[in-house]
Every structure is written in C-alpha cells, then in structure tokens.
Amino acid sequence: xxxxxxxxxVIIPIESSKHLDFTTYFERCITSxxxxxxxxxxxxxxxSGEEGLKTILETYDYSGLTVNLIHNEGNFxxxxxxxxxxxxxxxxxxxxxxxxxxxxxxxxxNVKTYIEAYPDHEGFLPLVVDVDEKGAFAGFTNxxxxxxxxxxxIGYLTNELLINYQNFQTSGMVIKKSTFEDFGxxxxxxxxxxxxxxxxxxxxxxxxxx
Numbered sequence: 001x002x003x004x005x006x007x008x009x010v011i012i013p014i015e016s017s018k019h020l021d022f023t024t025y026f027e028r029c030i031t032s033x034x035x036x037x038x039x040x041x042x043x044x045x046x047x048s049g050e051e052g053l054k055t056i057l058e059t060y061d062y063s064g065l066t067v068n069l070i071h072n073e074g075n076f077x078x079x080x081x082x083x084x085x086x087x088x089x090x091x092x093x094x095x096x097x098x099x100x101x102x103x104x105x106x107x108x109x110n111v112k113t114y115i116e117a118y119p120d121h122e123g124f125l126p127l128v129v130d131v132d133e134k135g136a137f138a139g140f141t142n143x144x145x146x147x148x149x150x151x152x153x154i155g156y157l158t159n160e161l162l163i164n165y166q167n168f169q170t171s172g173m174v175i176k177k178s179t180f181e182d183f184g185x186x187x188x189x190x191x192x193x194x195x196x197x198x199x200x201x202x203x204x205x206x207x208x209x210x
Contacts, residue, residue, distance in 0.1 A: 009091030013081030123175030
C-alpha cells in the first residue's frame with residue numbers, strides 16, 4: 001500500500017560533514033523522514049559541495065524519499081542555505097530540519113490534520129523535545145504556547161507571547177512557501193535571533209503537539 005503524502009518540501013541545510021558524529025546524526029534525521037506516517041513530497045538538501053559531504057549525500061540510500069540535492073555556491077550560513085532551499089522547493093509548504101534533529105513519526109500526519117482544520121493559518125510549530133549530548137531529556141522548546149499563565153490564546157504563537165517569552169525555535173516548523181518568501185525569508189544578518197524576527201513578522205502561526 002502506497003504511503004499517504006503531504007505537499008511539503010523539507011529543507012535540510014548542511015555546510016560540512018566534518019561535524020562530530022555527522023553520519024550518525026544524518027542517518028537519524030533521514031530515518032525520521034522515512035518513518036513518517038504521512039510522507040513529505042520532497043526533501044531538499046542544500047550543501048556546500050564539500051567533497052566528503054557530496055559523496056555521502058550522492059550515495060546515501062534514501063529509501064524511496066524524493067530527494068533534491070542543491071549545491072550552494074554562495075554563502076554557507078544557515079539563513080542563506082535555507083533561503084536557497086526554499087527557492088528551489090516545489091511544495092506549497094516548507095519545513096526546516098537541521099541534520100542533527102529528528103521529526104516525531106506523526107509530525108506530518110498532525111500537520112495535515114491541522115492544515116485541513118485551519119486552512120487560513122500560515123504555519124505550524126512543533127513542541128520540541130531537547131536532549132543533551134548523551135541523549136537524555138533536557139527540556140522542551142515552544143511549550144509556552146500551551147501555558148495558560150503565559151498565553152491567553154492557547155496554542156497560538158502571538159507577537160505578545162514572543163515579546164514576553166522568546167524561547168522558540170524554527171527547526172521542524174512548517175510554513176507556506178509563499179508566506180516565507182513574502183516575509184523575505186531568513187536574514188543572514190540576524191544570526192541567533194533570525195527565527196524570532198521571522199516569527200514576529202508572522203501573524204497566524206499555530207502550535208501542534210507531537
């Protein structure tokens with residue numbers, strides 16, 4: 001039986017394979033995509049063209065995923081890599097995933113449900129589980145949207161919440177490609193706060209528990 005798909009392009013930016021345990025992290029990252037109960041229609045991997053990295057990406061067994069490898073000949077900062085991936089993406093929606101992160105297997109199934117329920121919303125953020133270098137639970141990110149003491153609109157990421165509580169990240173985020181491009185994408189000059197500034201320019205992001 002063919003697996004159900006969703007019109008999303010997953011953007012994975014990679015500058016180098018020389019990071020510690022790169023192969024292990026990358027395998028877990030791709031496996032989390034393969035194991036989705038609802039599969040993304042496309043995976044866009046933006047890479048620097050580094051010889052070792054290019055070999056790994058071109059010979060890797062993606063087990064049926066539709067993968068588009070993009071050689072970035074420009075700037076290799078995270079923002080520039082992601083923006084290039086979005087530019088080349090074919091999906092109506094895009095999602096950002098770092099090579100050392102993983103999706104929960106039900107993530108895109110949940111996204112599909114919420115897109116159908118809230119078609120006017122521009123994007124969705126996951127509840128992120130953070131772990132330490134040993135893989136032990138270290139906490140949550142993006143959880144404040146469900147805290148009644150912090151957010152009057154439960155489940156919604158509002159500008160007021162972002163101003164008062166800034167512990168949010170965009171890894172795993174799903175957003176309409178057109179919306180992301182209308183915002184001008186990520187700005188390389190934003191450095192560590194680029195995600196926050198993008199989110200504050202967004203007005204209808206919702207949280208989904210995974």
